[in-house]
Amino acid sequence: MKLLSYFRGEAFQRGVHPPSCKLTADRPIRRLPFAPRLVVPLSQHIGKPSRPIVRVGEEVVRGQPIAEANGWLSVPQHAPATGVVEAIELRPSARGPWTESIVIRVYEASTQEVLWGAPQDLDAFPPQDIILAVQRTGMVGLGGAAFPSHAKLSVPEGASVETLVVNGCECEPYLTCDHRMMVEHARDLMVGIRHAMRATGASRAIIGVEDNKPEAAAAMRAALPPGGNVFVEEVPTKYPQGSEKMLITALFGVEVPSGKLPLSLGMIVNNVGTLAALGRLLPAGQGLVERVVTVTGPGVGRPGDYRVPLGTPLSFVLDYAGAPASVANDSRQVILGGPMMGQAIASLDVPVTKGVSGVLVFRGEDMAAREGRRTYPCIKCGECVESCPMGLNPSMLGMLALRREYDAMGGQYHLGDCFECGCCTWICPSNIPLVQQFRVAKQILREKAAA
Amino acid sequence: MKASVEIRSAPHIKGPRSVEQIMANVVYSLLPICAFFVYQYGLSAAASILVVTAACLLTERAFVRTGTQAGSLSDFSATITGLLLALTLPPGFPLWMGAVAGISAIALGKALFGGIGFNVFNPALVGRAFVQAAFPAAIATYTPSFLPGRFTEFIPSSLAWPLMAPADTAAWLKAMQYDAMASASPLARWKFEGFVTPAWDLVTSLAGHMAVGPSPLLIVLCGAYLALRRFMDWRIPVAVLGSAGLSALIIYAAFGTKYPDPFFMLFSGGLVLGAVYMATDMATSPVTPRGMWLYGGLIGVLTVMIRYYSGLPEGVMYAILIGNAATPLIERVTQPTPFGKGASIHARKSASYTMHPDYISREEASAKTPKKRFLKNKPKKT
Numbered sequence: 001m002k003l004l005s006y007f008r009g010e011a012f013q014r015g016v017h018p019p020s021c022k023l024t025a026d027r028p029i030r031r032l033p034f035a036p037r038l039v040v041p042l043s044q045h046i047g048k049p050s051r052p053i054v055r056v057g058e059e060v061v062r063g064q065p066i067a068e069a070n071g072w073l074s075v076p077q078h079a080p081a082t083g084v085v086e087a088i089e090l091r092p093s094a095r096g097p098w099t100e101s102i103v104i105r106v107y108e109a110s111t112q113e114v115l116w117g118a119p120q121d122l123d124a125f126p127p128q129d130i131i132l133a134v135q136r137t138g139m140v141g142l143g144g145a146a147f148p149s150h151a152k153l154s155v156p157e158g159a160s161v162e163t164l165v166v167n168g169c170e171c172e173p174y175l176t177c178d179h180r181m182m183v184e185h186a187r188d189l190m191v192g193i194r195h196a197m198r199a200t201g202a203s204r205a206i207i208g209v210e211d212n213k214p215e216a217a218a219a220m221r222a223a224l225p226p227g228g229n230v231f232v233e234e235v236p237t238k239y240p241q242g243s244e245k246m247l248i249t250a251l252f253g254v255e256v257p258s259g260k261l262p263l264s265l266g267m268i269v270n271n272v273g274t275l276a277a278l279g280r281l282l283p284a285g286q287g288l289v290e291r292v293v294t295v296t297g298p299g300v301g302r303p304g305d306y307r308v309p310l311g312t313p314l315s316f317v318l319d320y321a322g323a324p325a326s327v328a329n330d331s332r333q334v335i336l337g338g339p340m341m342g343q344a345i346a347s348l349d350v351p352v353t354k355g356v357s358g359v360l361v362f363r364g365e366d367m368a369a370r371e372g373r374r375t376y377p378c379i380k381c382g383e384c385v386e387s388c389p390m391g392l393n394p395s396m397l398g399m400l401a402l403r404r405e406y407d408a409m410g411g412q413y414h415l416g417d418c419f420e421c422g423c424c425t426w427i428c429p430s431n432i433p434l435v436q437q438f439r440v441a442k443q444i445l446r447e448k449a450a451a
Numbered sequence: 452m453k454a455s456v457e458i459r460s461a462p463h464i465k466g467p468r469s470v471e472q473i474m475a476n477v478v479y480s481l482l483p484i485c486a487f488f489v490y491q492y493g494l495s496a497a498a499s500i501l502v503v504t505a506a507c508l509l510t511e512r513a514f515v516r517t518g519t520q521a522g523s524l525s526d527f528s529a530t531i532t533g534l535l536l537a538l539t540l541p542p543g544f545p546l547w548m549g550a551v552a553g554i555s556a557i558a559l560g561k562a563l564f565g566g567i568g569f570n571v572f573n574p575a576l577v578g579r580a581f582v583q584a585a586f587p588a589a590i591a592t593y594t595p596s597f598l599p600g601r602f603t604e605f606i607p608s609s610l611a612w613p614l615m616a617p618a619d620t621a622a623w624l625k626a627m628q629y630d631a632m633a634s635a636s637p638l639a640r641w642k643f644e645g646f647v648t649p650a651w652d653l654v655t656s657l658a659g660h661m662a663v664g665p666s667p668l669l670i671v672l673c674g675a676y677l678a679l680r681r682f683m684d685w686r687i688p689v690a691v692l693g694s695a696g697l698s699a700l701i702i703y704a705a706f707g708t709k710y711p712d713p714f715f716m717l718f719s720g721g722l723v724l725g726a727v728y729m730a731t732d733m734a735t736s737p738v739t740p741r742g743m744w745l746y747g748g749l750i751g752v753l754t755v756m757i758r759y760y761s762g763l764p765e766g767v768m769y770a771i772l773i774g775n776a777a778t779p780l781i782e783r784v785t786q787p788t789p790f791g792k793g794a795s796i797h798a799r800k801s802a803s804y805t806m807h808p809d810y811i812s813r814e815e816a817s818a819k820t821p822k823k824r825f826l827k828n829k830p831k832k833t
C-alpha cells in the first residue's frame with residue numbers, strides 16, 4: 001500500500017489511519033446559548049496579549065472591541081455578548097497558568113445581536129489595508145494554532161506568493177467543525193479566499209479536502225467563483241494530512257525543505273474555518289465573537305458542532321451537550337482539540353478560546369482499555385519508522401531518550417523535525433510513550449539552547 | 452466541579468496493534484507448518500516440538516520470575532522461539548538434547564541480553580548453534596520422511612536417555628530396507644555426492660522419502676499471511692530469497708554444472724524457513740526500510756557463499772547470525788531521510804499542480820500537466 005501511494009504521487013509518505021470516528025459529520029451546526037458569565041482571556045493567540053480598553057463596571061455591546069492589539073503580533077478582542085464587565089482578573093487557562101481575562105456578565109434579556117461594526121468595501125482596499133482589516137477582526141488560525149491571521153497573510157519583503165493553499169483536511173479523528181463550515185458556509189469561504197488572495201497577491205487558490213468528505217468538496221465546488229483560479233482538490237485520507245507540509249506534499253508532490261516555511265515555495269497555507277469566518281466578518285467590519293466547536297467523544301450525550309460564544313466556560317458547554325459534570329462522578333478526560341494532538345485540561349472552568357476546535361470527552365471506560373496495556377521494551381518492529389511522516393526513526397529516538405542522550409537525538413537523529421503528531425505513539429505495539437518522551441527531550445534541548 | 456478530570460499527554464487514542472497480537476499471529480501462522488512437520492515425521496516430530504517449546508517456555512518463566520527482565524509468558528515470544536527451534540532440528544533429534552537446545556535458546560539467546568526486544572541474535576538460532584556445537588553427530592542425523600508406521604513408533608534416536616548417545620538410526624533404517632542415502636538431506640547429498648534433487652520435489656516436500664523439512668511452499672504461504680496483515684515485513688524475505696537466488700544464478704551461469712541451479716539453492720535446506728521466519732525476527736533485524744533490504748541481501752549472499760565454499764552443507768543459520776550481528780551497523784548507515792531533507796524537495800512529476808503557476812491550473816486548455824493517477828473509489832479505512 002505504501003508503495004502504491006508513493007507511485008500515485010498523491011500523498012506524503014507514511015502516516016497512519018486512525019479510526020475517523022466523525023460522529024457529528026452529518027449534523028448541522030447549532031447555536032449554543034449564552035452562559036451567564038463569559039471569560040475572555042487577553043491571550044488567546046500566539047504573540048503579545050491584548051491590552052484591555054474597557055473598565056470594570058462598563059457596559060459592553062456584543063461585537064464591541066474590549067481589548068486592542070498590543071503591537072504587530074497581537075490581535076484585538078471583542079465582547080462575545082452584551083453585558084457588563086464584571087472583572088478583569090486572573091483566570092485559569094487551558095495551558096495551566098492563570099492569565100489575565102475580562103469577565104463579562106451577560107444581560108439575559110438582551111437580543112444579543114452584533115450591533116457593532118461598519119460594512120466596508122474591501123475590493124477598494126489596497127492589500128496592506130486588507131491585512132489591517134484582518135487584524136481588526138481579531139482573527140487567528142482557527143485550526144488550533146491560533147497564530148494571528150493578519151501576520152500569516154502578510155508577505156515579508158522580498159518574498160512573493162503565488163498560491164494560497166486552503167487547508168480543509170481536518171485529519172484529526174472526531175473533529176468535524178471545518179467539515180461543517182465547508183458544507184454550510186462555502187460562500188463565505190469563497191469571499192474569504194478572494195480577500196486573502198488579494199491581500200497576499202496569490203494568483204490561484206487550492207482547497208485541499210480529504211476524500212472522506214465528498215459532500216464538503218461538492219458544496220465548495222458548487223460555490224466556486226467564476227474566473228477559474230480557485231480549485232478544490234481531494235487528497236487521500238490519512239493522518240496527519242492536515243499538517244501544512246503534508247498537504248503541500250499531497251498537492252504539489254514536493255517536500256517543504258526542512259527548517260523552511262511554505263513561503264519559500266511561494267505558498268501560504270490557511271485553514272478553511274479561518275477563511276470562512278473572515279469571509280463573513282470582513283465585509284461587515286465585525287470582530288470575531290464566536291467560533292464553531294466540535295463537542296464530541298464517547299462521553300458526550302448530544303455530540304455536535306456548536307457555534308459557541310468565545311469565553312464560554314467548558315462546564316457550560318458540556319452541560320449543554322449532554323456531558324454534565326455531576327453525572328460523571330467517575331474519572332473522565334476532557335481534551336481541547338483532537339485526540340491525536342489535543343491537550344487534556346485540568347479544570348472545566350477553562351473558557352473556549354479562539355484556538356479551540358474541539359472538546360472531546362472520554363469516559364473512564366474508554367480509557368481503561370488503553371490503561372490496561374502493558375508497556376514492553378521496543379521490539380524493533382519498525383512500525384514507527386514506517387509511520388513517521390517526517391521520516392525520523394522514533395525507535396532509535398526512543399531508545400536514546402531512555403538513555404537521556406538528548407544531544408544525539410537533536411543532532412544526528414533530527415529530533416527538531418518532529419512536530420509531535422503522535423503517529424509513532426499511536427502505532428507502537430509495545431505501547432511506548434514515544435512522542436511524550438520526545439516532548440520532554442525537545443524541552444530539555446530548548447532549555448539547553450537558551451542557557 | 453466535583454467530577455475528577457484526568458490529564459494525559461496526547462495522543463489520547465491508541466492503535467489496535469500490540470506485541471501480544473503480533474506474536475500470537477506468528478504462532479498461528481506457524482501451526483500449519485508444525486502440523487505438516489508432524490505429518491512428515493510422525494510421533495517423533497510431535498514430541499520434539501512439544502519438548503522444545505516446553506523447555507523454552509519454562510526457561511522464559513524462570514527468568515521472568517527473577518524479575519530481571521521485561522516480557523511475560525503471555526507475550527508468546529518464547530512459544531515462537533520454541534516452535535521455530537523445533538522445526539530446524541532433525542525430527543529424530545534426541546528429546547533431551549532438544550530440551551537443552553530450548554533452554555540454551557532462551558537463556559543464552561534472550562535472557563542474557565535482557566529479555567524481549569533486547570536480544571542481539573535470534574534466540575532460536577542461538578539454541579541451534581549451541582546444540583550443533585555440542586552434539587554435531589546427532590544434529591546431522593536425518594531420517595527420511597513419510598516412513599510407514601511413523602505415527603505409532605518413535606524414531607529410535609528420539610528416546611535416548613539424557614547424557615547417553617542416541618541409538619543408531621542407520622541400523623534401524625537398514626532393518627526397514629532403506630538405504631542410508633535417503634536419510635541424508637538434499638544439501639548434504641549435493642555437497643558430498645553431487646546429486647541434485649529436483650526443485651519441484653523440494654518445493655512440496657511431498658515426493659516420497661526425503662530428509663527435508665516442511666514444504667517451502669507452505670512456509671511461503673504462511674509467511675504471506677503474516678506479511679499481508681503486516682505482522683512481518685515483506686522486504687526481508689524478498690531480499691533474502693532474491694539475493695540468494697541471484698547469487699546462485701550468477702555462479703551457475705558463470706561456472707555451469709559444477710554448481711546446482713538456483714532453484715535447488717532456494718528450496719533446499721532451511722533457506723525458506725530462515726528467510727521467512729528467522730531473518731524477520733523483529734528484535735534482531737533493522738527497523739529502517741533500506742536497512743531491511745541491505746540486511747536481507749547480506750544474508751542471501753552469505754548463505755550461498757557458505758554453502759558453496761565452506762565445509763558445511765548448510766549456511767542459513769550462520770548467515771542469519773552474521774546478519775543479526777551486523778544489524779546495528781546496518782541501521783546506523785541506513786537511517787531514513789527526514790522529510791524535506793532528501794531529493795524530494797524537488798517536485799515530483801506526477802503531482803496534481805505545478806509549483807509555480809506559469810499557467811494557473813491543470814484544467815487550462817493549453818496546460819501540459821501530467822495525468823492524475825488517482826484511484827477512483829479506492830477502499831477507505833474507517
Ligand code: SF4
Nearest residue numbers: 378379381382384428
Ligand atoms: S513501533 Fe514501538 S516497538 Fe516498534 S520499533 Fe517503534 S518503538 Fe519499537
Ligand code: SF4
Nearest residue numbers: 388418420421422424
Ligand atoms: S511524533 Fe514526531 S517522531 Fe513521532 S511520528 Fe510524529 S513527527 Fe515522527
